[in-house]
Amino acid sequence: MEKAYVEGFRNILKRLKADSNRERYNAICSRPCNKEEERIWKLCEKFWPQSYSDRNVIIDEYVANEHLDERTAQQYLKELSYLLDKLGWN
Numbered sequence: 001m002e003k004a005y006v007e008g009f010r011n012i013l014k015r016l017k018a019d020s021n022r023e024r025y026n027a028i029c030s031r032p033c034n035k036e037e038e039r040i041w042k043l044c045e046k047f048w049p050q051s052y053s054d055r056n057v058i059i060d061e062y063v064a065n066e067h068l069d070e071r072t073a074q075q076y077l078k079e080l081s082y083l084l085d086k087l088g089w090n
Helices: 005-016 019-030 034-047 070-086
Strands: none
Touching: 005 019, 005 034, 005 070, 019 034, 034 070
16 A cells, blocks of 8 residues: 555646646756755655666656655655745646
């Protein structure tokens, strides 16, 4: 059974990779422009699986880091949502 935060992170990924955010997402992946974007990138890294080979580009099949505890993951998701709202991401 998946941990509850996995679906929350998948939703964040969908928001990041939405067509309306494509340019911003590509920029944040290669060169964040401010501290908020850097923080978004760092928070996303926390959800990445430990093994690079376990990463999946299909969002609905994405397997998040299994070593994240539920409470911390929920705090990260809350912060991610706040930052995306603050920066005007759709």
